[in-house]
Amino acid sequence: MAEVAFIIIAAITLASAFFVVFSSNLMYSGVALFFTLFGVAGLYVFLYADFLAATQIMVYVGGIMVLILFGIMLTNKIASTDLRQANRGRFMAGLSAFILFLLISAIAVTTQWHTGSPQFLDTTVAKLGMMILYQYLLPFEVASILLLAALIGAALLSRKK
């Protein structure tokens, strides 16, 4: 039963991701991205990452997706731009990307990955909180400086003058 659900969610994620990349209409790509991000949230559920899945839906699907769609709608002409790729080397690029894909999958399948003993927690929130405010306290604080930089930069670039 779980396998069937997994295959369905993975298929939705992949199919909509393909649509994001190959659609020539930005609006369609934006809407397809909605399903991709939802699918990724589903994959998190299969990894027992409940908090991450909820955050994914709230932040990405709920917040960032809406922002992207608003951005597309409020920007002149961008919605009607044809995004089709017209590279001269697109056959070669496609071929090399495909070969790289085969190579990576072959290596990934044959590699003996590190497997710790899996822990099945009822909820991951407590553990995540401890990680963020104890083990990874410094990166957590540095991220706030990073956000400050992003804020200043965005204000600077969008200001008229």
Added chain:
Amino acid sequence: MSNFSSIAFYLPELLLVLTILAVIVVDLIPGLKRFNWIIALAGIVFTGVLLYGDSGVSESLYLGTIASDPFAYFFKWIFLIAGFFTILVSRHTHALRGADLPEYNALLLIVVFGLFLMASATNLVTVYLGMIETVSLPSYVLAGILKNDRKSNEASLKYVIFGAFSSGLMVYGFSWLYGLTGSMSLSGIQQGLAGVQEPLALYMAILLVLAGFGYKISMVPFHFWTPDVYEGSPTPITGFLSVAPKAAGFAILMRFFYSVFTTNSLTTIAGVDWLTLIALLSAVTMTFGNLIALQQENVKRMLAFSSIAHAGYMLMALSILSPDAIKAVMVYLTMYLFMNMGAFFMVIFAENQLNAHTLEDWKGLGRKAPFLGALMVILMMSLTGLPPSAGFVGKLYLFAVVIASKKFYWLAIVGVLNSVVSLFYYFRIVKAMWLFSPADPKPVKADSVIGLSILLFTIPALLLGIYWTPIINLIDKSIGF
């Protein structure tokens, strides 16, 4: 060391953060607005004072996410010197008049903070956060700060796109390392890899990680952004980008490869021969940089390609895995800091006074400003690596390491040939300055701050070529992760 007791060893960075906040807040107070650059400079000076107190410290901080060790200490000085002079010179750059300098200073200080983090990171999370995010993100904005200049817009956009792509590849590489070892700390990964017998997966991880680091040091084939970003950015930023993030890139590259992909007996891990890979990349990088630089007419663009070539020279030593090789790279970076930033200050002078961008515009510059012209000849000599200059000593150490290891003789030959090629284009600048009489022979005077900065950076570029013992002594003490 626990989070709380780590604070005592984290004072320079904390002061840097306070300075960033002060620069932003002061900008909001009408009467104090014009003092923001003094605050920025004073902040850097006092950070230096606090940093001096950290000399000789070797501690793992914040539960192993970063380290305060002699190696990081050495690089932090390079970042502070580069940051200080960039802020100082920016105020006297005509192209930046009318730009938003308070925000500019704040962003530059954030980059310096990120560089500090990059040089001391010992965990995949801090490597990524310091390197890609805290250094790159403000740099994108700084490159595009001249909003009405199309070239600056282009620089910013290209920088973002290449940066996002290569950091994506790097993080994907990290995920392979994590998947193989189940650890995020560099030492943990090294221990984990000792038992791994998967050369293919390791090759994959090394290639992907190299994409991220290679982008920062503009190593071929991850160099495509370099010429356009260097040409389009305001010149003080170009000078800064060509030295500080490159030094940080080498710092993290050396720390990462030395402490992850190397076993304790100084051999490469799991039989993966990444040394030959780096040797090849080094040869390609320097040859490409030098050959393309030959054809450039724009001085800034020429220096951009030459900075790619310099990355190639330093990679040469990196293909030899020994403390001596790391020492050689550090010596070269010190010399490179002075000679390359000095050359970019000279470009600022030419742009300010004569609006000169191409070699054609530079013609007769030496006759119009003989003293600065003479200093530029010294800087060009140093960049080429002619004795007696700092560049010569730097190259001497690099070549000595390569030849002493008896592993890549051919690389030393490629390096020497490349130096000969570089002589040609560096002296095209000298030739343009001195061998042509200017159309308008009226002498030009440099802005005193810019003139003084050029002088201050030329003195070490010459002096360290004659008497370099103090630098070597300092670096000898700075090797130790």
